Amino acid sequence: MSTAAVDIRPLGLTELVDKEVQSSMLVSAMVRGRLGGTLLFHGPDGSGKSSLALWLASALNCAKNGGQGAACGQCDSCRKVAALGHPDVFWSFPLPGSYYSAGVPDEGKLAQLYERKRARPARAIEFAEKAEHHLASVKMIRAEAGRSCYEGRRKVFVLTHADRLRQEAANALLKLLEEPRENVAIVLCTSRPSGLLPTILSRCQRLRLTRPSPATVAQLLTGRYAMGESAARRAAAVAEGNLSVALGLGEDGVLEAQREWVDKTLAALLERSDNLILALLDDRKGPFYNRGDFERYAGLLAAAMRDVLLVCVTGRPAGEGRIDAFAGQVADSRKLIKLVERTVNLGDSLNRNVNLRLLGWSLLNEAKEVLGEGAGK
Ligand SMILES: [Zn+2]
DSSP states (O other), X not given: OOSOSOOOOOOOGGGOHHHHHHHHHHHHHHHTTOOOSEEEEEOSTTSOXXXXXXXXXXXXXXXXXTTSSOOOSOSHHHHHHHTTOOTTEEEEOOEEGGGEETTEEOHHHHHHHHHHHHHSTTSOOOOSSOEEBOHHHHHHHHHHHXXXXXXXXXXXXXXXXXXXXXXXXXXXXXXXXXXXXXXXEEEEEESOGGGSOHHHHTTOEEEEOXXXXXXXXXXXXXXTSOOOHHHHHHHHHHTTTOHHHHHHHHSTTHHHHHHHHHHHHHHHHHTTOHHHXXXXXXXXXXXXXXHHHHHHHHHHHHHHHHHHHHHHHXXXXXXXXXXXXXXXXXXXXXXXXXXXXXXXXXXXXXXXOOOHHHHHHHHHHHHHHHHOSOSOO
């Protein structure tokens, strides 16, 4: 099938303490014969849902554990899962409509995506366009689920962003779940379980995941990804433990470029200049054209706003020009608290298909109100 045997190299799950707990729960469910055929892994972006799902796929097919314990990580089967090449492990993610021709996903485009995932397994795949699970993909999963295993014990289907199923795809998935098969495990991953049909939810065994602490992520960044220590600490803190986002920040120059954007934003706000704000929003190279960029920018903006609030509350300057200038001109501290909350919670609004520039515009206007009329114009 075209969502051919693809997976993510497990992200060194042993290095993530939280995941150890989750995987030992899964192992004990396996041993007691209590592991369901349909699982729901839910938790915030970057909490390692798909990598845990693939760890489970290894465990279910490991040649050394007899299907009863943790994956050995060494046998042929475990290696194939890790190399994204096990024929009984399938990975499916939402795609933009442009990836389909005549109702079928374009093999060439898919192959490119898988290649990207192999090269950077810990990074989320993002599209500028709206991406969904289409009926064609679920039909292929149903067809594949009806076949016997090629070489493993259990066929494992991992659906990432399972909340993004089109209506007809969700109905087809429900039918599949209504006919459970011994040799099939389906793992739905989502940060938004409320986006799934209640009839699907009621058939799932649930496991909730949390993000690793920024300190754990910083350790991973310096150890596994050879990032410098201070860059790693900063990236992990800004990403709030989201490894995928932290890795994006750590890429050459990205963090610096984003900081420059936040600095430009504060400057435009201090000027109370609609023209400068519009220029920020209209710059095609800026963060308002791409979800991933916006997410990072929002994280840094939130950090800057928290710093401003801290200066206002404690009266101690931060020693950073723009932050102190901003704090010095805050006219309405209640609005500032609201603004901090808004920037911190921006991730939630980003789950929906929002217009990033409109979101930016309303956010920056709120920031302007925090400052009141003041010295600028
Ligand atoms: Zn193994």
